[in-house]
Amino acid sequence: MVSTEEVLLERPLAPGKQAEEPSTPGDPLSMESMRGGALLMLCRICKKKGDHWTSKCPYKDLAPQAGGFVDTPPSADGRAAPPGERAYVPPNKKEGADTRRASMMRRNDENSIRVNNLSEDTHEADLLELFRTFGPVTRAFVARDKWTRSSGGFGFVNFVRREDGEKAISKLNGYGYDNLILRVEWSDRPN
Template sequence: IGPDSNGIKKVITYKLNGEGKTVKVTTTGRVRKIATTCLVKRALECRSWAKFGDAAEEDDGARRTLVSTEEIVLEKRSPLGSKTEESSTPGDSVVQLGKGVVLMVCRTCGKKGDHWTAKCPYKDLAPQPEGSTDRPGSSDATAITSVTSSNTYVPPSKRLGAERSTGTDMRRRNDDNAVRVENLSEDTCDADLKDLFGTFGPVLRAHVVKDYKTGLSRGYGFVNFVSREAAQRAINNLNGYDYDNLILSVQWSAPRAN
């Protein structure tokens, strides 16, 4: 019976079993049509022609297309969460940039051009830096000692060795010496930005603007220098610099509106 629209075909047969009774056997199967290639007579005639030129010494099956079973492995050069290696070409080396200024210098072990400070393999073995700030006067020290002895929270501005600069002066200094960095990669963090710009002068603050939903960089950030000369050197050397396979754009940051 069949086959039907789905290719199902039933075959019914009758036979005798071991007890001499007639039984009915129904076999169900699927019928498939296998397509066969039909060679065109004209194509067969062309194969019999005499070969000439570069194809004179080729075999009959040399020009046939076959399916390759070789496994092809694609290399991902820049995985998420890791930095690409800097080019070692003398013309593109960070050591040659900015008249001898070395951009990649580890502040933990002192190696140049090997790794960033945030990824130093010896950071756990480095000694803790000692405080170098001057102690406040006797009156301030007495006040701080009396407050801390009672296990009370002390604001950072009133702690031992804290600077006595006002917020207005700090804001004006940051706005005057701030630069804007654009075209950053998604995995760039604040430490990478501070390491990159810290070679041109003391950096007060380096901040990468991130998306609050994904936590990834939005492609730009800000760097605040202590001096305006250091900020100008950073702009001259890093504007148009190839960083993480992207071309940076470094300009003066627009001052904030009062």
């Protein structure tokens, strides 16, 4: 004969803790329901621990309205909306924004040259090696296919001085490189 007896094990309490109150069966807030994996959540509207979430709070109509996000456009000058009305303002439009930093981050494309008819094997280092004989180069870029990562057939080279770019165009336009004839021109046609 097998005897089945329910044995309750109690966890020892930390010093200074009080014993738990006995709970009634079916109580959703009891410790037994907590052991089953349920978590007590704090409602953000009524600030009570309970069996409802914030979106299902029965007291949400009675709670005072919090100053949440209000979708209003900024004022005419592009600055933040007047106090009391809140709207998103990009960081560069906020009071005290550093406008010098944004202008320093822009590339100087006036000395930029576009190189067309590059082979699939061309890399930035190849362009740099080819063009730095004409003067200091600040950037060499080869457009690449998104998936194969092979050359897209064109690239850009930025020179420090415009005169160096003019020399490179006059010497390398029509130049045979990697079994192809290069076409070299200003990336933005000067007026």
